[in-house]
Amino acid sequence: MTQVLITGAGAVCCLGTGVPAIWQALRAAPAGRPQWAPDPGARMQLPLIHLAPVAPGPEGRATRFALAAAREAVADAGLTADQLAGAAVVVGTGGGDADHWERPLNPGRPYAPAFTVASTVASALGAHGAATCVSNACAAGGFGLGIAADLIQAGEAELVVVGGAEAYSRVALGCFNRLGAVDPYACRPFHRERAGTVFGEGAAVLVLESADHARRRGAVRHYATLAGSGWSCDAHHLTAPAPDGTQIQRAMSEALAEAGVPASAVGCVVPHGTGTPQGDLVESQALGAVFGDRLARLPVYSLKALIGHTAGAAGALGALAAALILDRRTVPPNPALGADQDPACAVHLAQGDCVPLTGRHVMVNAFAFGGNNVSLLLAGREAEGLVA
Amino acid sequence: MTDTSNSTVVDLEQLRATIADVLELSLDELTDDARFVEDLGVDSLIGLELQITLEVQYGVRLTEADLRRATSLHSAHRLLTALLTETDLPAPERL
Amino acid sequence: MSAVDLVVTGIGVVSPWGCEPAKLRLDGEPATGAEESWFDLTAELGARGYKYVPSAARYLLAATRRALADAGPVLSGVPEARRGLALGTNSGIASVIDAMDETVTGSGADLLSPARAPYFSINTLAGRVAMEHGVKGWNLTLTSPRTAGMEALLAGDRAVRAGRSDLLLAGSAEAPLPVHTPGHDRSEAGAAVLVLEPHAAAVARGATGYGSCRTVAFFLPPSEAASPAAGRTVTAAVTRLLGEPSALPPVIRLVTDPSPVGTALAARLGQSGSRLDVVPAGAGTLQPVLHVAHGLARPGTVHLVVTASPDGACAMTLLRPHHLPDQKRDSV
Incomplete structure (x- = not known):
């Protein structure tokens, strides 16, 4: 197996722009507070969203988020234009540039497909590898990372700029309203009164x-390695998870198997956990099946309680959190939940202070409509015997 | 108890046609007492679809409790009839 | 692998x-x-x-x-x-x-x-x-x-x-x-x-099949689609697909449009000496796949299907159809 290193990172979400600002906010763990979408067309009961800051520009909103994060990531990695010319680009996005599809429509704009997020990033970076847009809904970013690692393992690319991006979509939010899947207060994963999710941008x-590529170009650091991914599909229902959780359990097991480590190697899980009643329950039970009794003390980092459900970006933001947790050997605190945690969701949500990471691996889950499931396994540097 | 057999507020055959259309069934298949979930395989999404269709067509607002009781054409008919005649019976007796 | x-x-x-x-x-x-x-x-x-x-x-x-x-x-x-x-x-x-x-x-x-x-x-x-x-x-x-x-x-x-x-x-x-x-x-x-x-x-299981196909994808930034670097990208993609850049099949079907990317890719492929059939692209992803399906189901002269999008996304699929002497597939 080729080692796949994570040598650069960039991000934007409601907590701020840039990895340093976001990590600082994660450590402070403010409970997520969504806002009312500033959209007069959003005729729905709960137009709630965590908006993220974005620079103006001619591109669609999701593309602008992706560009900001990609530019930060390649600068962080210290890549030159020559090196970037050989890069492939993979971006997961559920809705693409939804603002180009939704009203007000601009009849004067020439036709452009909605899913140009990856190709616009590739253009901006001058990357000549394939530019692939992955749209597995709320698991898109997670699948993007899985594909990117496979590209390197298969020898199709040595360098991949990969992530996920999602912007406000009136239609997506309207449909979640119609399906009764929006929580009226906040994104409250594993809360006993959780009533749905709240989207975030x-x-x-x-x-x-590849480790070879990083060594050849003299990369100065890496956060972690992407050691494995596991993919599955419920093939059960368009919106509801299969109640038995068999397939999400298999995704987790296959990610572990691909990394060649037992479940006991995992020191933290960044769950999918979106706040939907059934989804959080099924995931908790599947985690129990994979981690056994250890689930009671295995730190679970419920990122969406802070930033909302960022849909096609969620798997990538989860992987970013996992990489930072491994890099800093620290699990940031979850927002206070206390006695409000659903006893049926028997996950360990450390609250109050940061806790030291004890394991060498962090698992990230991303699940979606259509029963699309992906689990990622990231490994810390010490798992390679390369303590930096 | 409301006697639905005398009710003309909600035409049973019209309701049968409406529900059969939502559920993609022939009129014969949608018998008075076939249970939506157990016998006809209605899932949560189609259940919601049925709710919104009936609300729009009959100008009523259906609560979750209403829906739990409207488990067949027969019970849906009684429910709608009760709602449209504004029967002020306590909920458990409304059917 | x-x-x-x-x-x-x-x-x-x-x-x-x-x-x-x-x-x-x-x-x-x-x-x-x-x-x-x-x-x-x-x-x-x-x-x-x-x-x-x-x-x-x-x-x-x-x-x-x-x-x-x-x-x-x-x-x-x-x-x-x-x-x-x-x-x-x-x-x-x-x-x-x-x-x-x-x-x-x-x-x-x-x-x-x-x-x-x-x-x-x-x-x-x-x-x-x-x-x-x-x-x-x-x-x-x-x-x-x-x-x-x-x-x-x-x-x-x-x-x-x-x-x-x-x-x-x-x-x-x-x-x-x-x-x-x-x-x-x-x-x-x-x-x-x-x-x-x-x-x-x-x-x-005794299935004969139509043959096999292999695909490569690459990207030509529109602003530099005609640059020497873009040319090297095309050459590298052809090499990955065929083993050597000179081995292009005699007929290539290119599904694209007159955008800078489509034009530049057509020019590159046209230099190869192969015959280039340029097919006007539709608004989606279907036509290139239809050409692949047809090329496998009815083996003819087209063994390479290429597509390019104005935003820079490009892909090529090489077809290796089984030639069925009885043309069984035609009668399906």
Whole structure:
């Protein structure tokens, strides 16, 4: 197996722009407070969203998030234009540039497909590898990372700029309203009164490269390695998870198997956990099946409680959090949940202070409509015997 | 108890046609007592679809409790009839 | 990389260019007018069960059924967890989104159809197919402009090689863009699905198959599509596909448009000495996959299908059809 290193990172979400600002905010763990979408067309009961800051520009909103995160990531990795010319680009996005599809429509704008997020990033970076847009809904970013690692393993690329990006979509939010899947207060994963999710905007982009490539170009650091991914599909229902959780359990097991480590190697899980009643329950039970009794003390980092459900970006932002947790050997605190945690979701949500990471691996889950499931396994530097 | 057999507020055959259309069934298949979930395989999404269709067509607002009771054409008919005649019976007796 | 050589053992198409892979009229204009002239929902899928399913998913379901019927009893030999599905689409739900947006901004989200609501998410097209055929291994929806159908072949092949499944369904599905959208006149409609399985598995069950195909994808930034660096990118892609840059087949079919990227790629390929058939592209990912399907089902002169999108996405699929002396496939 080729080692796949994470050598650069960039991100934007409601907590701010840039990895340093976001990490600082994660450590402070403010409970997520969504806002009312500033959209007069959003005729729905709960137009709630965590908006993220974005520079103006001619591109669609999701593309602008992706560009900001990608530029930060490649600068962080210290890549030159020559090196970037050989890069492939993979971006997960559920809705693409939804603002170009939705009203007000601009009849004067020439036809452009909605899913140009990856190709616009590739253009901006001058990357000549394939530019692939992955749209597995709320698992898109997670699948993007899995594809990117496979590209390197297969020898199709040595350097991949990969992530996920999602912007406000009136239609997506309207449909979630119609399906009764929006929580009226906040995104409250594993809360006993959780009533649905709350979307958030943002993007995370990581630079992945083979260890050989990183060594040849003299990369100065890496956060972690992407050691494995596991993919599955419920093939059960368009919106509801299969109640038995068999397939999400298999995604987790296959990610572990691909990394060649037992479940006991995992020191933290960044779950999919979106706040939907059934989804959080099924995931908790599947985690129990994979981690057994250890689930009671295995730190679970419920990122969406802070930034909302960033849909196609969620798997990438989860992977970013995992990479930072491994890099800093620290699990930031979850927002206070206390006695409000659903006893049926028997996950360990450390609250109050940061806790030291004890394991060498962090798992990230991303699940989606259509029962699309992906689990990622990231490994810390000490798992390679390369303590930096 | 409301006697639905005398009710003309909600035409049973019109309701049968409406529900059969939502559920993609022939009129014969949608018998008075076939249970939506157990016998006809209605899932949560189609259940919601049925709710919104009936609300729009009959100008009523259906609560979750209403829906739990409207488990067949027969019970849906009684429910709608009760709602449209504004029967002020306590909920458990409304059907 | 493991040595898994996939062979195409089934092809299913529903499209206005025809529904028989060997007889697609790809040189002519597609059938225009109502969908009913080329797609019979009841005949394809049955009288019920698809009321709330949007057009692109209906096409995809129908093409998948046709492909699996064509492949013969392949699913029975592959456990559900070992089946994978990769779909490319650009405008599969564009009209669905547009109609939903009209409802939300008009009468409000309360009047959205709940049974149709899940289809705001483009991956439910493939999700619906996964439900129908127990595809539990994995499910990918790719949306890169124009190339995503061919990329589905590439990503699917890679996933099988990585050990993620033993069977691959891959293809494209599109539905027309909203009438008021620029580009509506170039809309595509229909679906094409290929069944791919390891050569050894096909042989073991006595399936001959149509042959094999291999895909590469690359990117030409529009601002430098004609640069020497872009030329090297094309050469490198051809080399990855064929082993050496000079080995291009005598006839190349390029599905593109007169954008700087399309023009530059046509110029590069035209220098090779091969004959270049340039086909005007539609608004989606379907036409390149139809050319692949046709090239396998009716082996002719075209052994390389190429596509390029104005945003820079490019892909090439090399066809290695089995030449069937009795032209059995033509009579299917």
